[in-house]
Amino acid sequence: MISAQTKEIARDTLLNDSIQSYLNKASESLNKARLAQALENITLAKELTQQAQSRIYIAKTNQVLAELYTELGDLKSAKEQIANAISIQQAENDDIALANSLNILGYISIKNKNFESAENYLNKANTIVKKNSLKDLEGPVKLNLGILALSMDDPKKAIEYFDNGLPTIDSLNQFYYKAKLFNNKAIAQMKLNLLDESIVTNEVAMEISKKNRYFEIQSESFKLFSKIYEKKKEFETSLQNLKSHQRFKDSLSKINKTIIAQDAKGKLNVGENKVIIEELTEENKQQQQSLKLGRLTTILSIALITILSLLTLSLYKNNNLRARANELLQNKNNELMLAKENAERASAAKVQFLSTITHELRTPLYAVTGLTHLLLEESPTPNQKEHLNSLKFSGEYLLSLINNILDLNKLEANKVEIENTSFNLQKRINDVLIALGKSVKDRNNKLHYEFDKSIPSKLKGDPLKISQILINLIGNSIKFTQNGDIWIRVKLINIIENKVFLNFEIQDNGVGISDKKQQSIFENFTQGSIQINRKFGGTGLGLSIVKNLLSLMDSEIKLESQLGQGSKFSFDLKFEIFKDQSSNYQEEAKKINYDVMVDKRILVVEDNKINQLITRKILEKSKMICDVADNGDMAVNKAKNNTFDLILMDIHMPGISGIEATKLIREFDKEIPIVALTAVTLDDNLDEFYTNGFNDIIPKPYKTEEFFTKLHKALS
Known part of the structure; x- marks a missing residue:
């Protein structure tokens, strides 16, 4: 027969296994933001702990309960629970559990912004972890040390802690801590303005959270994406992520944390680690004895207050979203205005560039066509x-x-x-x-x-x-x-x-x-x-x-x-x-009386030596007398001190331009024909040439028929 002692041991073992199972389920529910399920499992664990009378499991239950209160935002109760757990673990010399509790207390202190205490608790936990080679706690402690550094506005140090803790967390498949680590590392990278790296890191956190249904971390990842893309001035993407964060937050807030916190205090004794079945208070007794009409009135009042509260909350959130959207749209509008101004400047630069490059291309092309004409006049072989x-x-x-x-x-x-x-x-x-x-x-x-x-x-x-x-x-x-x-x-x-x-x-x-x-x-x-x-x-x-x-x-x-x-x-x-009713330059060129041009004195104003040579040879071949001026100033002096029958004037030259030189010549000579011989692009500005004293315009490079036709017209 099995002895009573053996039965007692078996009973205790079964109870302990059940408690541990409920605590594991509670932790898993906490990771997935299922707070009601977590509370239910902690309550069951607490009841079994009272039966087992195991101080070690009482401390473990208080540990998980502290995590629940932290999630509920009741940091005071969380601190009380973890302090009770630590006192038991120190008395029992349970170093493994103590390191875990100190790590949790350090995190609670970070939330309370008591950074000095947090650093003390986390360093103690880290010492115990190293001393006992507690690999499964090494990563979580480094994670919280990184979160502490981040909270103290030291993102570089935070990243060092995160990188040190990641290999252990990764090797042990601690997915919750891994997701949390990548999310916080992404925050640190954003603070260092490493925006592209921050996006990649946060995407890893998001992927792990989606796969394992860590809703709270998913919500925080969307919130972080919104901030990153706002910094990158990608306001539309920022707004989409902000909306996703708000949807997750709304979904999570459907679990009324206040009600769960009250329910937790109703079911659990936070003072001495015992499950207390609360007796009905005088108020509860009076409620049970009240009339049905009173109960109905109370229920309706609560329902009305709840509806009004939800409506107020919804309006508040909508106003916040609208204000944020307006701000993003304003930023986008400013960005578009800046882009428009940049595009206008680029367009103006392009016009200037095309004008300049066209002039530079036309000048050597004039040499090509001019030399070709001269060679054709030299009786070439067939x-x-x-x-x-x-x-x-x-x-x-x-x-x-x-x-x-x-x-x-x-x-x-x-x-x-x-x-x-x-x-x-x-x-x-x-x-x-x-x-x-x-x-x-x-x-x-x-x-x-x-x-x-x-x-x-x-x-x-x-x-x-x-x-x-x-x-x-x-x-x-x-x-x-x-x-x-x-x-x-x-x-x-x-x-x-x-x-x-x-x-x-x-x-x-x-x-x-x-x-x-x-x-x-x-x-x-x-x-x-x-x-x-x-x-x-x-x-x-x-x-x-x-x-x-x-x-x-x-x-x-x-x-x-x-x-x-x-x-x-x-x-x-x-x-x-084509019906030959009007003449063109080729036909007009055939009718030119070249005797009119013989011995005519022509002043060629041109800064390009090759173009000077070509124009001079073409003119002298028709027995005209040619003089050359290298720039506008020289042209004005030569026109003042000499007699010419015609001036061929380039436009773009060093010193004064051809237009300015023509205006100066017209001050003392109104009659001499001045023809613009230029590589300038002629658009709709022909009137400018005639207004400033030119008689005609020959664009370079030109056809020789056109050149001589216009010369003949000017000299006649």
């Missing part, structure tokens, strides 16, 4: 003449390209105007193909050119923009085709009165374009893929310019393509059939 004509055409195209890059914004704003001059379309396309001939040979491609013979020889339109469209499209096919064929087809669609309707096709059997990229290939700075960009180069502007130019000419680009099989671009254009 071979050289072909190359020089190609160079001349390329110079004209480059000038057009410079103008179009400058006018990209104007293209999109429909501010670029289409010229309407006569030209030979077939010759224009031939010039394009000659200019691209070397690229065709380098890629070992074959060109197939089909031009409808029924198309009139002379058309009216914008030949430079037609060239630009064709060079971009044909150049595109050449670039993306190797050892292949390229077809250029121009077909007559119809002729109605003096209007001719043409269809253009540029087809290749190159790499082709995927269906996905066909939707975006005509956007600015877009190519088929990063690999294509690396392999073939380019800016991705060509097709965008083509699309915009065709749009200005009331047309649109069409694309048919298959990856690996090639592409076909096509578009339709309308032209007028």
Whole structure:
């Protein structure tokens, strides 16, 4: 038979196991902010402890009860409970439990802002942990030491404690302490203004809390995210996290902590670690004896007060949220105003940059076109003449390209105007193909050119923009085709009165374009893929310019393509059939009486030595007498002390500008013709030149026909 002593031991063991089980459940409920469940389990543990009469388990129960009171915000009761636990543990020499209690008391002291006491308790706990190698307490103590340093506004020291405690917490899978540690470390990083690191750390805390349903820590993580993103001036994200924090807080506050605290004191004796069944007070007896009407009145009054309290709380929270939202919106508005001002400054800087770079590009381009003209006049061989004509055409195209890059914004704003001059379309396309001939040979491609013979020889339109469209499209096919064929087809669609309707096709059997990229290939700075960009180069502007130019000419680009099989671009254009009723510069140049220019004295005002040389040679070739001034001041002096028949005036020069020099010359000579020979971009400011005394304007680089036509007009 089993002895009575054995039965007693078995009974005590069973009781102790049950108490420990209830305390474990209570701790788990506390971690998940389920305070009512925690209270229920502590109450059951307290009742069993009274039966077992075990001082060790009484202390353990008081420990968990202290944690409950801390969560409820009743720090006074929490301190009483943990003090009772510590007195028992010291008497029983229970170092493991004592270290845990000192750690809890240290945390309660932090909450009470009694930092000196907190440091004392936590250091004592840390000493016991080290002495007894209590690995499971090492991390929690370091965590609370970090929280203490954080509360004392020493975030660097806090991070050191957190980093020291993390390996042990991680190795023991202490997920609650791990989530709490990462949340507090993120706060420390935010205080050090390490905002991106703080976000990453807080995300770890959030992930652990979600997985283990630590609602209180989740709520604190949302609150922290709100503060971080507010610091980063990402106010919309900050507001979303603040709302999430408020939702969690509302959910947690549904557990009425005040009622639970009262219930805890009603069920538990916080004085001497015994479960006391409270006797009914005189008030309770009177309530039991009161009339049913009185009870109903009391219940209704409580319900009304509760509803009014909840309504007041809701209004208060809504007002707070509204005020915070208004503040965030104001900050966002300020941020947008600042961004607008920055964008306006950037736009002004871009305009200034484009104006400057255009002038700098036009000046050397003037040398290219001027020297080409001089070489063409030197009786070149047929071979050289072909190359020089190609160079001349390329110079004209480059000038057009410079103008179009400058006018990209104007293209999109429909501010670029289409010229309407006569030209030979077939010759224009031939010039394009000659200019691209070397690229065709380098890629070992074959060109197939089909031009409808029924198309009139002379058309009216914008030949430079037609060239630009064709060079971009044909150049595109050449670039993306190797050892292949390229077809250029121009077909007559119809002729109605003096209007001719043409269809253009540029087809290749190159790499082709995927269906996905066909939707975006005509956007600015877009190519088929990063690999294509690396392999073939380019800016991705060509097709965008083509699309915009065709749009200005009331047309649109069409694309048919298959990856690996090639592409076909096509578009339709309308032209007028040219009838030779008005003259252009080329025709006017043929009618020029060059004898009028012989021995005329010309003053060339130009600061660029190469441009001086080119202009001088062109003038002297026509038997004019040329003098040069390097700047505006020199020009004014020479015009005052010498007699000239014409002044060619540059605009941008060191010292005074060409406009200022012209104004000074007009003070003593009202009659001498002054022509602006300039690389300045001429937009809508032509009146400024005429108002300040110029007779005419020749933009650089110029066509020689235009140059001599305007000279003849001024000298006549």
